[in-house]
Amino acid sequence: MHTYIMTKVISLSDDAYKTLKSLKNGKESFSEVVIRISANEKKKPIMSFAGKWKGKKSWENIYKEILEVRKKSKFREVRF
Numbered sequence: 001m002h003t004y005i006m007t008k009v010i011s012l013s014d015d016a017y018k019t020l021k022s023l024k025n026g027k028e029s030f031s032e033v034v035i036r037i038s039a040n041e042k043k044k045p046i047m048s049f050a051g052k053w054k055g056k057k058s059w060e061n062i063y064k065e066i067l068e069v070r071k072k073s074k075f076r077e078v079r080f
Contacts, residue, residue, distance in 0.1 A: 012020065023033050 020030060020033060023037060024030070025033075028036075
């Protein structure tokens with residue numbers, strides 16, 4: 001029986017390569033590192049964020065900041 005492993009060539013910046021290399025454990029392959037670190041990034045259900053901002057004051061400050069940013073933004077016309 002023969003087993004074939006498919007590979008893909010990707011390009012990384014020097015900084016990205018150094019970062020990825022620093023995450024390797026022992027003889028772990030780069031593929032194993034990518035799989036391991038991406039497995040940690042599971043999506044959370046939106047309801048898990050419910051109640052994270054405590055108190056009405058926090059919400060009021062966030063709302064004020066949103067309004068200020070909206071006032072400063074400029075509209076532009078987009079044509080298709």
